[in-house]
Every structure is written in structure tokens, then in C-alpha cells.
Amino acid sequence: METAPKQGRDVPPKKDRLQAKKKKPRRYWEEEATLTAAGASPGPPRNKKRNRELRPQRPKNTNIAKKSRISRKPQLPRKHRERRNTEPQRSVSGAQDPFPGPAPVPVEVARKFRRIDKSKKLPHSKSKTRNRLEVAEAEEEEISIKAARSELLLAEEPGFLEGEDGEDTAKIRQADIVEAVDIASAAKHFDLNLRQFGPYRLNYSPTGRHLAFGGRRGHVATLDWVTKRLMCEINVMEAVRDIRFLHSEALLAVAQNRWLHIYDNQGIELHCIRRCDRVTRLEFLPFHFLLATASETGFLTYLDVSVGKIVAALNARAGRLDVMTKNPYNAVIHLGHSNGTVSLWSPAMKEPLAKILCHRGGVRAVAVDSAGTYMATSGLDHQLKIFDLRGMFQPLSARTLPQGAGHLAFSQRGLLAAGIGDVVNIWAGQGKASPPSLEQPYLTHRLSGHVHGLHFCPFEDVLGVGHNGGITSMLVPGAAEPNFDGLESNPYRSQKQRQEWEVKALLEKVPAELICLDPRALAEVDVISLEQEKKERIERLGYDPEAKAPFQPKPKRKGRSSTASLVKRKRKVMDEEHRDKVRQSLELQPQKQEKKAKPLRARPSALDRFVC
Amino acid sequence: MSVVRAAESLLALSQQEELEDLPKDYPLSPSEDEGDIDGERKHQKLLEAISSLDGKNRWKLAERSEASLKVSEFNVTSEGSGEKLVLSDLLGPVKTSSSLATVKKQLNRVKSKKTVELPLNKEEVERIHREVAFNKTSQALSKWDPIILKNRQAEQLVFPLKKEQSAFAPIEHVLSGWKARTPLEQEVFNLLHKNKQPVTDPLLTPVEKASLKAMSLEEAKMRRAELQRARALQSYYEARARREKKIKSKKYHKVLKKGKARKALREFEKLQKANPTAALEELEKIEKARMMERMSLKHQNSGKWAKSKAIMAKYDLEARQAMQEQLARNKELTQKLQVASDSEEEEEGAEEEGELVPDAVNEIQMDANGPNPWMLRNHLRGTGEAKVRDPEKLPEPVAHEASESEEEERPGAEEEILLNEFEERRSLRKKSALNQDTEPVSRQEPKDSSSKEVLSELRALSQKLNRENQQCGKQNMSSTRTVPAVQREEPAEVEEEPLLLQRPERAHTVEELEELGKEECFQNKEVPKPMGEGQQSERNPNNQPGTPKEKKRKEEMIDLQNLLTTKSPSVKSLAVPTTVEELEDEEERDQKRMIKEAFAGDDVIRDFLKEKREAVEASKPKDVDLTLPGWGEWGGMGLKPSAKKRRRFLIKTPEGPPRKDKNLPNVIINEKRNVHAAAHQVRVLPYPFTHHQQFERTIQTPIGSTWNTQRAFQKLTMPKVVTKPGHIIKPIKAEDVGYRSSSRSDLSVVQRNPKQLSIRHKKQLKKNSVD
Secondary structure, eight states: TTHHHHHHSSOOTTTHHHHHSSOOOOTTHHHHHHHHHHHSSOOHHHHHHHHTSSSOOOOSSSSSHHHHHHHGGGHHHHHHHHHHHHHHOOOOOOOSSSSSSOOOOOHHHHHTTTTOOOOSOOOOOHHHHHHHHHHHHHHHHHHHHHHHHHHOOOOOOOOOOOOOOOOOGGGGHHHHHHHHSSSSHHHEEEEEEETTTTTTTEOTTSSSOEEEETTSSSSEEEEEETEEEEEEEEEESOEEEEEOOOTTTEEEEEEESEEEEEEEESEEEEEHHHEEEEEEEEEEHHHHHHHHEEESSSSEEEEEETTTEEEHHHEOOOOOOOOOOOOTTTTOEEOOOOSSEEEOOTTTSOOOEEEEOSSSSSSEEEEEOTTTTTEEEEESEEEEEEEEEETTTOEEEEESSSSSOOOEEEESOOEEEEEEEEEEEEOOOOOOOSOOOOSSSEEEOOOOSSSSEEEOOOOEEEEEEETTEEEEEOOOOSSSSSSTTTEEEEOTHHHHHHHHHHHHHHHTTTGGGGGOGGGGGGGGHHHHEEEEEEEHHHHSSSSSSSSSOOOOOOSSSSSTTHHHHHHHHHHHHHHHHHHHHHHHHHHHHHHHHHHHHHHTOOOOGGGGGGGG | OOOHHHHHHHHHHHHHHHHHHHHHHHHOEEEEESHHHHHHHHHHHHHHHHHHHTTTTTTTTOOOSOOOSOOOOTTTTTTTSSOOHHHHHHHHGGGOOOHHHHHHHHHHHHHHHHOOOOOOOOHHHHHHHHEEEEEEOOHHHHHHHHHHHHHHHHEEEEEEEEOOOOOOOHHHHHHOOOOOHHHHHHHHHHHHHHHEEEEEOOOHHHHHHHHHHSSSSHHHHHHHHHHHHHHHHHHHHHHHHHHHHHHOOOHHHHHHHHHHHHHHHHHHHHHHHHOOOHHHHHHHHHHHHHHHHHOOOOSSOHHHHHHHHHTTTTTTTHHHHHHHHHHHHHHHHHSSSOOSSSEEEHHHHHHHHTTSSSSHHHHHHHHSSSOHHHHHHHHHHHHHHHOOOOTTTHHHHHHHHHHHHHHHHOHHHHHHHHOOOOHHHHHHHHHHHTTTTTTHHHTTTTGHHHHHHHHHHHHHHHHHHHHHSOTTHHHHHHHHHHHHHHHHHHHHHHHGGGGGGGGGTOOSSSSHHHHHHHHHHHHHHHHHHTHHHHHHHHHHHHHHSOOOHHHHHHHHHHHHHHHHHHSSOOOOOOOOHHHHHHHHHHHHHHHHHHHHTTTOOHHHHHHHHHHHHHHHHSSSSOOOEEOOSSSSSOOOOTTTOOOHHHHEEEEEOOOOOOOOOTTTTTTEOOOOOHHHHHSSSOSOOTTTTHHHHHHHHTTOOOSTTTTHHHHHHHHHOSSSSSEEETTTOOOOOTTTTTTTOOOOHHHHHHHOOOOOOHHHHHHHHHHHHOO
């Protein structure tokens, strides 16, 4: 029914002239149509609506945005008219949508979710292949738009600290911050005075709700730090080197003097893992369910906590290991060594994936940010450096600290904390994806004892510091991610939810051997074995089934198709191919020639012998 | 010929006809009926004639049995000698009788008919039938192709295929079965009836509906006529264009071109009068054409055609003319356009003068008024070089210069470069004057000597490493010797080539140079051992472009330089917590010294470089040595196969791709393949893809719910085929997809009427039918 009036209007404007000559047949809807046609230009075509979706939009939740919306208002009524004309359907109540069509999506946000790198040139493809590629690209675009639209759900905004004109934020003390913030946030700043059991290491659970700490003299405790409810408190009667939550707050790994022990949330010892002895540092890889331990004996051991098996025990051949961190992006373990290098490890390889020379002296601390882009190292040469981990491993910035940092930690939003003696310095970058600038500290805090452990609490603007005198929970505005994923790590989850999540996480466990430097490389075709298989197939068949058939000249008209001319034509094509090959090889040649030319230029003169 | 033959055949025919007609003619002749005497003879003759009919003695001559009055010499009977011969009698037989024509026709037909061909054998006939049937069937089936394609490309197929597209029925249909029951309803209906509103009847009559759907006849006609007209016009135009395109006459084309040129000129003149700005644009176009001509040298008598003409020109006047014409055209095109304005002429004069003056002076002039694109670009390039000061770009001209000084090929180009350099230096000086306040910052860079030292050492060592790698075996020893030599040469170079001094990294003034020297001295005091190396490395990056080095090497060194700049720590004093600050400021220097002393022994960098070298060596593919000692020559203890032989039997493995850490001196990246991970990777390319990159692009988007919104996840994991449980899935029908007739009936039709056959088949079929 709808099409009838539309057709009448869709005919080209030329028609009017023709109609003027002859008498136009009259229609009962004619009056209405002519009226509307006079009022407005013909309605926009359908696909234009889609284009409008992608046009850049004002940033959300700002004053400017509201202003711009107001300024646009005068245009709006015209739009309704157009829409009403093109689509006669109306809602039952007669009310109209003031913002017709799907909500526009900002282009920059959508670009953030793009996965296909279109800068890479593809080899020429046939039409069928091209179809598939087009479908894949269209799908990706649609999905990115959907994802961009769902950004709206991230309602929370990160906190920040801003000095009054020219005031140094580093001079703002914790007490000032506590005074300024609301009561709930102020309660997050606290000190635990535990002078008896020596310097503390601490760890927050992945949801950020629970805190575990262990003192060197055997004191181990876990608590729900938000409500300050103690879950368990024991003394293991042995030196505690490190402490770490496993995938949930119910399990706790403690590196003790001899062996590695695992406790539950009531302090009951579940396991004593004797194959991991003299462990100095612990690290947990949540998606692989791997507990990585670095020991005094120089071994890096991966323990699969879901099945209780040791996946790999790698000898780092660099003496005692006591500096370790994980790269949350690709689950690679970074070890710092006394010869100034940082080595990157995966359980699938016996040798380090990469070795980076970072310092002249030994490496004291390493930290990697949550996106796996930057690595901060501090060494015995009192330097603090930030490295870019994306392929080049080059230092971005460096600075000398008076005492050198013994502990480093990155927050979720890229703030870098360093424990320098009894002082904690925090540096912040310009944005989320930028490295922290080491020019000016963002915050500093002085503690009652030497720092022994640093950990940023996930989803809370809190930095936990373990030191000689106990535990300090600092407020660091803007440290944590404000929006949490309720399905992934929900701070408010119930026990039931936790159990369900556990099952799901176990089902989605990533095999340990998939850990590699570039996880996206897994989505690439294994070219080496592809070629190998192809070669084998050719050997088996005795010919190449995919090879281009040799050129067979077509028979020409009578008299033209003599044997000689056929051969000539064949030869021509062959020569052309040969020329192509030569051309390609010539392109590679200059490099070689340069190599040859070089020794000529650097030829030593006869007088050189008198120099040394 | 054919005429003669036709005549002959006609003659032959007439003879035969005469013979046949003989028996008829005799009895009909009236002249012999008269005499009684003649009666007998006539009878006899008749008998004779009858007897002669049997064919044997047809040609028997009439015998002379008795004497006659007049004996004819020529065997002509004397009967009827008294009678007169009438002309009409003679002419009689010439007229063709109707019976003759029919015979002729028959004869013709018989003649034209050749021998009848054999019928085709059964197999062949069947084969032809099969072929025809196949063609028909495939044609009939090909109409399904788009549907198949659509179904294959469809994101999702839902079975059974739903037919009813619009389940929406007008309200009146729904209401037809409904009756008012409650009193309120009845009341409302009464009201409606009173006002004669349609209640259950359709709101529109069927006729109205139909008219709604259809376009009016007049409109349709008009539209069709218009379309027809447009189509006809287009076809005319196309035909004309095609015809004109086919014309091969060169003269025609020449004339056409000339005509066009003339027209353009006329228009231009008109335009000049009417709209000077547009004319200027046109002028620019012409200027561009001139530029193109100058660039391309199209009419320089250097083309293939021109060369062939040049050979001919000696003998052929036309060819000569053509060549001259071309040259004239070249001249015409390359000639600068004279626009009547004095100022520009002046400029031209200035330009000519400028050639005497160095470019640098000239360029400033051009800056103010530069319509000439050539000059403009030149100028831009000069300023660009000065402004950008790209460390990577700059070394190039210098290196160029160095090479040129050796070769001394193009002095002019060299001069230009030199002039550019001058210009650059001057602008740089200006800039340095402006940026006085920024410089101190950069000057303070080397203050933190510790990190710089690390780097310099690293660099020096890596250099050494490189050298060692590049010069294999024998040269290893000499390489260490060359280092100081190079070092010694470099200061001299600095003095010789002041041009090099303008690099941004360099010290710009004398004081800075002094400072640099001081620093080096300081370093020397501090660490006496690596002094030479340190110094060298300090200078080396700066002098690098000047020294003859390999390109690859250069690249690496640049990287190292980057390392240096990034590693230099921030200048400002550290903002430590207030309590610590005082302590640190004083002790900083002491601590550094202490650290240096502490780490003097363990040379971390050297160890690392050694390790890296080992790793590189280990990852290199090994050459295969197939030498058999003692084969073809003496063997035994202490005897080695000759070098020549070894070289001959050494199979060199091809060099693999360059290492990822080739240019990263502080990194060792493991190049080994992760076999465990590779087991999870795709190793077979699925069907339509021919290259792995194509396939990779389609699997780059993750489909898990972790990375996607719920909707997107559902869409990505949507099943390709959905079947409704409890429904019969019938095969697709033509009606389902909008075709009128079913495919089967189509086929039967095809087999019955063999109308659309290929020509060959038609012929063959015809043959068969004739048989």
C-alpha cells in the first residue's frame, strides 16, 4: 500500500514539464502530495541515514555538548517534516520521534574498536574472495559501531587531582585529600600498624575487594578491606617471601622460606608444593590459571593451579631471581637480573623470548602497565626508565632517582608508583594511553618504614603499600579504572556469582603454550607449515596442482598457425616471464652490491700498522 | 561463357524437341491431304513414321523408290512442289510452345540436383540430439543461478522458506466477521450508519485500489515515448561516434585537430575580452601544456615515428615536412606565452640577472613574487631543508657531495648544493639567534655523564661488533687497528668541512665547542680505559654522514642516537618529598661516583653484546661442507684439502630474513619458532582464498562474547541454516522465487520446438529431414 504514493513522487522532475503539456490525471491524494512537495524537497534517500550515524558527534556529558544540541534545534522541525512526508506511518498516539533514526556514533570511538588493519595491502583477489573480504569488513564495521554505542554504558568517570593555579600536586598530602573527599572514600585511607612481624608484602584480589598481606616474620592475613572484616589471620612460623591471591579470593598462595603453600580464605593449608622451593616472587596469570614462581635457585616455574601440574620449569641461568612481574596483555613474565637485563619468558619456550639490556647495574624492580605497552624498570644505578614494549623495546624516558626505586607498580590507568626508601612517588601521564612523564611526580607520600611491597587496588583509587611498619592504604585519585565489567570481575559479586564465574573462567582457560610476545600473531596463518604441507603434497602427487599451466598458444586463423609461429609465441611468453624474474632479482641486488662495495672503501692503509 | 553455354543447351533442347514432336507434326500438315495419288504415299509414309517410332531407324533417310519429275539433289521430296512456301511456315517452330517450357523446367531441375547424400548414422544423430537437449536444459536451469548465488551468500537461510510476505490484512477484512453485540456497540454503529460512514465495507472500492496501484495510461505512454526517444538519440550518437572513430585518414584527423585548435584560440580571444579572470585560468592551462611539453619532449623528433621519418627524410619531401612540422609544434609549445604586462618582463629580466648571482640571493626575491613554479619549488625546497632540519635527511646531500668530489662529474649540480648549504646555514644562524633561550636546555644534555657514558660505550662496542661481523676472518685483526685511524681523521674533517657544523645536534658556537672538549677531557680523567672509544663514539654519530660508511650501518647508528636522546634524563632537579630533598642534592654527585666505582669491574654491556653475538651466530643457518679430504689429491695427517676445493664443495645456505633486533643494540629477540603455539594456528587455506593474508583479514575480528557486545556476539555466531522443528522442508519451486512457470514445463517446451538451435545443428537437422 505504501509504495503507491511513493512511486508517484519518485519519478524524475522532468516529468513535471511533460505533465504540463498534457492534462494530468487527477488523483484523490493529489492535493496532499502537491502541498507537501511545495513545502519541502524530496526526502533523503534511505542510505543517507546510515551515513549520518557515523558523523562525528560532540563529546558526551559536557556542557558544550548541550549547547550544541540547543543550537541545532532550529534545524530539527524541518527534519520532522521530511520524515513525515517520506514515511506516512505514524505512531498510534500521533507523537513523533524528535530524534529520528538510530543514534549517531562518534567516529573516533568506533575507530577504537576497529580490528582490521586496512593499511596493509592485500594481493589481488578474485571476485569470490573479494566478496568474502567485503563481508568481513562490513561485519567488522558494524560490530565496531555497536561496541562504540555501548560505550554509553560506561557511566563512571575517573577521578583526578588538580592543583590550584600552579600548585604542585605532589605537595598535597594524604591528610588533605582525606579531608576533601567524601566519607566513603576517606575510609579507604588507613594505616595498619604492624611493627612486630617485619616488612610486609601485599596483594589485592582481582576484583579489588580483598587484601592479603604477609610479613617477613610469618604473619599472614586476608581481609575484606572495604568493610575491614578480617577473613583469616595466621602465623606460618616461617619467613614469608611473597603472597598472592589465585583466581579468586578463596585461594591464597604464600611463598614461604622452604616451599610454596596454598591456603584457603579461612587460613587452612590446602597444599604444600615442594617442587617449588625457595620461592622469592609469585605472579598469577588469571586467564591461563598459571602461578609463576621465581626461585632463589634460578628457576622460573609455572604451576597450573586448575589441575595442579607443573607446566614448565625454566632455568633462567642468571642466578637468584627476585625481580618478577607479569605483562597483563600477553601473560609474558618479565624477570630482572643482576646483569642489568630484563628477560621475557613464556612457558612454551626454554629460552627467553627477548632480553633487554636496561641498566648498567642489576635490575631492582620491573613493572608493566595494564595494556602491555610500557615497562618501567629501576636498577642499581639509581635510574628509572620506561621502555616501549611494542616491538622495539627502546627506552622512552629515564631519570635518575636519588636512592633508586626498589619497588614499582603500574595502576590500571597507567600511573606509575615507585617505592624509594620510605617514600612513595607516583607519576602520571597525560592520558590513559600515554606513558607516565617522569618530570614531575603526581603524588608523594612518606611512610613510617621502608617500602617492601606496592600494589594498586583494581577498580579503586587506592594504592596499598607494605612497609616495615605495617600496611598503608593511600588514596591516589585517578589510579583505577572507574567502570568494571560485572561479568569479568565484579567487586560486589555474591558467592553464587563467584562460583559461576569460576566455572566459566575454567571453561575458557587459555592453554599455557599460547603465551607469546604478540598474541595477535595466533590469529595468523602458520605460513611455514602451510608451505611445508604444500611442498609435501607436490612431492606426493608428482606435480603442483595449483601451479599455473604452461602457456599453450591458441590456434590462429588458417596459415597463421604454423609450427614455427607457435614456437615463437611460446618463446615470447617464456622470455617475458624470465625478464620478470630477472627484474625481481635485480631489485634485490643493490643491497648485495653495497655489501661488496663496503670493504673497498674501508680498506686499511699501509700506515695503519704504525698506529697501534 | 555462360551465355554461350546456355545457347548450346538451348539448341540441343530444340533438336530433341523436334524429334519428339515429329509424329505429331506429320499428320497435321494440311497441304498433303488434297491429291488422291498422294493418298497411298501418305499412307505409306505414315506407316514409315509409325515404324520409325520404335527408335532404331529413326534417322533412316527416306529412300527414293521411283522416278520423280524433279529430282532434288538434297533428298527433298517433290511433293507439294507447286505450293508456295509461306514465311510463316518457316517461322513457326521458332516460337516456343508451352509444352517445351515445362520440359525445360524439368530438365533444369534434374540438372541442378546433385547426388543424394547418405543419411547420418544413428549415433551421430543421437549425439546431436543430446547436445541440443543439453543446451536447452542448461539454458532453462541457468535461470536458477542468481537464486543459488543469493542463497550461498546469504547470511542465514531459514527453512521452510516462508512464502507469505505480507500477512497484514486491511482492517475491514478483519472486521467483516465481527458484529456489534453489546448495547454500547450497537449504539455506536447506529450513529455511524446514520452518518453513512463505512463500517464493515472496505474503505475503498476495488477499482479505486487498482487505480492506486497502477500508473495512469497516459503517464505510462508518455514515459515510454520519452524513453524511446532518448534511446534512439543515444544510438544515433553512438553510431556516429563509432563511424568517426573508425576513420583512418590522417588528413582528416589533422584537419580536425587544427579546427579544434583554431576554435579554442577564437574562444580564448573572446574570453579575454569578456572575462579576463577566466582567460587567465585558460592561460595557465596553456602554460601547463608548455611545461608538460618541456618535460616530456614529446615533439623533439626523438620518438619512434620521428626516427623512422628521419631515415626517410633524405628522400621523401613529405617526411621532411612532417618532421619540420613536429619541430615547429615543439617550438610553439615550449615557447613562453607573452602576456602583455611590463612587470613580468621585468621579473624575467631579474631572473636572468639572478643566474649570475648566487641562488640564495635570488630566492629571497622570488619569495616575494614567485609565479614561476620552478623557482618557487626550488625555493621551497631550500627553506624546507633549513626548517625541517631532519637528521635523517640532512646527511644525504653531504654524502652526495662526498661522492661527487671523488667523481667530479657534475660541477653545476655541486654548485647548487653548495649554494643551498649556504642558504641553509644562514637561516640556521638566524634561528639560533632567536632560540637562544632554548639552547641551554639542549646544552645541558650531556651533563649526566653516567648514562651517556653507558650509551657511548654501548655504541662503541656495538660498532666494533659490527665491524667484526662484517669483516670475516682475516680482517678481524685489522679492524681493531682501523678504529684509531678513523678517529684521527675525523677532527681534520671537522676543520675542513665547516658545512657539517650546521647540524642541529652540533655545537653551534665556539664556546659550545670548547665545552664539548672539556667534557671529553673530564671523561678521560674519570675513566681512563675506555677513553679512545668514548671519544670516538662521542663524535662518531655527528661525523657519521661525512665518513664513508655503509648505508645499513648508518641506519643502526641513527637508532643508537635515538637511544641516546631518549635516555638522557630530565634536566630539572628531582622533586622528591621535601624531607628527602636536602639530603639528596648534596650527595648526588658522591653517590654517582660511588656507583661508578662499584660497577667499574663488571662490564655489563660487553657481556651483553657478546651474548648477542653468540645468539646471532647460533641463529644463522649453517653452510654445508661436502669436501672429502683425500679425494683427488693427497690426504693424510696434517694435510688439508685445498682452499679451492673447499670453496667448490661448500654449499652456502641462503641468508634468512634479517633479524628483528638487527638495529636494536640493547635487545636480543629470540627468533625460534614456538612450535606449541604453531600447533594451534591455522595451516590450511580455506577454499576461496589464495593468499594467507586474505584469510587473515577475515579472521581478525574476534567473535567471542568477551570482546563483543551481546548483540554483536549473537550476530557473529548466528547459525548459517535454521530449520523449524516439525516442518517439512520442500524443495524450492519456481513460484517461491517469483518465476511464473515451473522448470519442468519449461523443459518439455524446449524439447518440443527446436526453434532456438545453433546454426550448425540446424543444418544437420535439415539434412536429416531431407533424407
